[in-house]
Amino acid sequence: MNAAASDIVAKLWNLCHILRDDGVTYHQYVTELTYLLFLKMMQETDQEDRLVVFKASKKNTEKEQQSGIRWSDLMSCTPLRRLDLYKELLRDYGRNGHGTVQEIYANASTFITKPVTLSKLVEGIDKLDWYSVHREDLGDLYEGLLARNANEKKSGAGQYFTPRELIDSIVAVMKPSLDDVIQDPAAGTSGFLIAANHYLRQHNDFSKLSEAQLEKYRHSTFYGIELVQDAHRLSQMNMLLHGIEGGIQFGDTLAEEGEALPPATLILSNPPFGTKKGGGLPTRGDFTFPTANKQFCFLQHIYLNLKRGGRAAVVLPDNVLFESNIGAEIRKDLMDKCNLHTILRLPAGLFYAQGVRTNVLFFTRGASDKGNTKDVWVYDMRANMPQFNKRTPLTRGHFAEFEAAFGKDPFGLPKNTAKRKDTGEQGRFRKFSREWIAQRGESLDIAWLRDENLSTGDGVPEPAALAREAMTELESAYEELRGILAVLGEDEDLLEVGA
Incomplete structure (x- = not known):
């Protein structure tokens, strides 16, 4: 700006x-x-x-x-x-x-x-x-106003705002092209789509595009859905001022509107955390694994909505990586249908409170639906990182080493990821085989670096960190049961322990 x-x-x-x-x-x-x-x-x-x-x-x-x-x-x-x-x-x-x-x-x-x-x-x-x-x-002026608003508080309007530094880094490694159909199923104020638009503008000479190409760019490149009406109106204003018309619906991705989205070649998203309103299951019929957990529902939508060969980058909390039962089944399905080639472990506190930890999953839809993931590379940007706040702001420079390690291939093709360097137990970037992950119960919550910020001195996470993870898993299991009872028409008061 x-x-x-x-x-x-x-x-x-x-x-x-x-x-x-x-x-x-x-x-x-x-x-x-x-x-x-x-x-x-x-x-x-x-x-x-x-x-x-x-x-x-x-x-x-x-x-x-x-x-x-x-x-x-x-x-x-x-x-x-x-x-x-x-x-x-x-x-x-x-x-x-x-x-x-x-x-x-x-x-x-x-x-x-x-x-x-x-x-x-x-x-x-x-x-x-x-x-x-x-x-x-x-x-860009309007985008700056939205950023100013989100920075005032990490909740409220801020729930629709992903740090631009993170968005720009994700977009840079995913390399949008004018041939892409780009989607964000949890559009918020359209930060990911606007960043993809900026990337396209910077890497293409729009003066040389035909009228048909310009028409496709304006009306058939960007798609999304936003559930909250205030966020939707901000999104529409944001897109319009960046020269993009339509494409962002007001509705629920976890309902029929989500099924109607056109298949995408690139999906960029930071879905909402939590459970579906009322604890019920999604009302669309194309999910293999119905669950009240929003993150798992959005993850299913994303990998099912990708075209063959399409790629995605999605921000998800830690519980998606380790939750058992239906969570393990969804992760297995993801790794079968897609090549989950990279996980970026993000610093704590970028979203909501300091206790919420997040990751970016990078994957590409396979030509078939079986055995697409051979290895998963994990980049740990969480251990021994600063506590980002107004005094220590997150910058694009903090992602430079990750982007270099990720490489130039946005699809994570095996022939290119084979050129990556495993930095070993003392480094931030390591490779883990699909077989090793299966032996861990399909858990992708992989950490190896001793984190001085969260440890007691012997490398063991402090009790508060362990308690937060246990609470997250228990709350998720509780919501799963609520969803099942809602579908069966039973009284969810049966779940009120000690009431």
């Missing part, structure tokens, strides 16, 4: 102080700002012809196209009338808008209660030096 765009992001964020007196939270502020910035950016990019509504004509019952409320209408309105006009535009575009406009304003409502508060916000936005920002930088 250039200096002018960074300056506007800082000034936009400072405007949130205006809303604090009106009881508006950080996350509500970004949503509110999305409604207003969309209007302003339609003006700045000469796209106000999109701002139309379809209402019933006074002469007959058929709907006719009418011009919608624009930024200039808000500016020319008196301060006392402005809040009423703003509520009207939210209602009109949400109910009667067209295409992406309606999706951005779907079920929109304002948290602002005082006309003077809205007027300060609108006038503050209008006074910014928009002429200093190139049109192609507007998407």
